[in-house]
């Protein structure tokens with residue numbers, strides 16, 4: 001028998017959304033972009049040469065410099081990773097000794113507690129308010145080795161203000177602002193990573209740049225801390241192709257910005273239609289998804305019926321507070337029309353839950 005750490009043997013791993021191998025789905029369950037810039041694809045194809053036999057640049061030097069320029073920071077303030085998940089993991093590894101704990105609002109991105117647990121650290125979950133407001137006092141009182149705040153948050157897309165984040169940063173060891181969805185918001189919080197000595201901002205190329213399949217993300221933070229993350233990362237944590245795609249995506253940023261704006265418009269139109277046609281609650285979102293509260297219908301039934309029509313959306317069945325809702329990514333216009341048509345069909349026939357929730 002292979003001996004395994006008892007805490008790891010008991011661990012419930014992160015449950016990723018369904019990623020079907022076959023096409024033909026309207027895939028709105030993991031907040032991917034409906035499009036990728038044609039110029040980025042062309043650059044990727046050009047990068048497929050026999051240079052792939054060589055290791056990539058270990059610190060993604062060129063991309064790192066470009067990202068630093070984008071944020072008005074020195075390159076030493078940036079680390080590039082294999083998705084922002086990689087960077088979140090490095091941060092936890094850097095600050096959590098076994099027995100430490102981290103703090104995070106609840107519900108939020110469910111990877112934080114898993115990464116912490118792998119490191120032997122517990123998570124103090126601080127419940128969000130009724131409208132998903134940030135429980136800043138509880139988060140500060142939890143005194144985590146690191147405090148995570150996703151803004152916009154997952155699953156409702158709630159964005160948090162600079163002042164409340166500043167207040168929290170002043171009362172915590174390290175504040176990580178996870179901005180995987182920041183490009184879809186009206187404002188971002190990257191400036192806080194430059195302004196404050198204990199704030200890291202993490203970003204992703206998965207959502208805003210349509211590169212989820214390549215795995216690319218980064219963090220912006222105090223150079224001395226970013227240095228530590230470089231010491232503990234895998235030597236070659238970002239592939240040649242991912243580095244090339246990231247640089248190309250920044251060259252095509254005007255194309256991406258037009259997509260972000262179109263996504264914001266589609267998000268608001270979709271939310272308005274869901275409220276108007278079906279009377280359901282949709283929380284205000286600053287991300288590329290919305291959270292639809294399904295009461296008085298049963299979210300499990302609605303999700304199943306959508307899947308029967310080849311439409312995938314996400315439900316968090318194990319989280320009582322949000323289990324009767326569905327998180328729907330904002331896809332193409334045709335995708336959103338398909339969801340609205342399917343819901344009209346499904347809700348006309350769906351039973352109303354006996355408990356009225």
Ligand SMILES: Cc1ncc(COP(=O)(O)O)c(C=O)c1O
Nearest residue numbers: 083084085109154180204206217
């Ligand atoms: C809040 C949040 N942070 C980070 C990530 C992971 O992003 P990446 O694909 O860059 O690892 C996700 C993905 O769903 C997310 O929702």
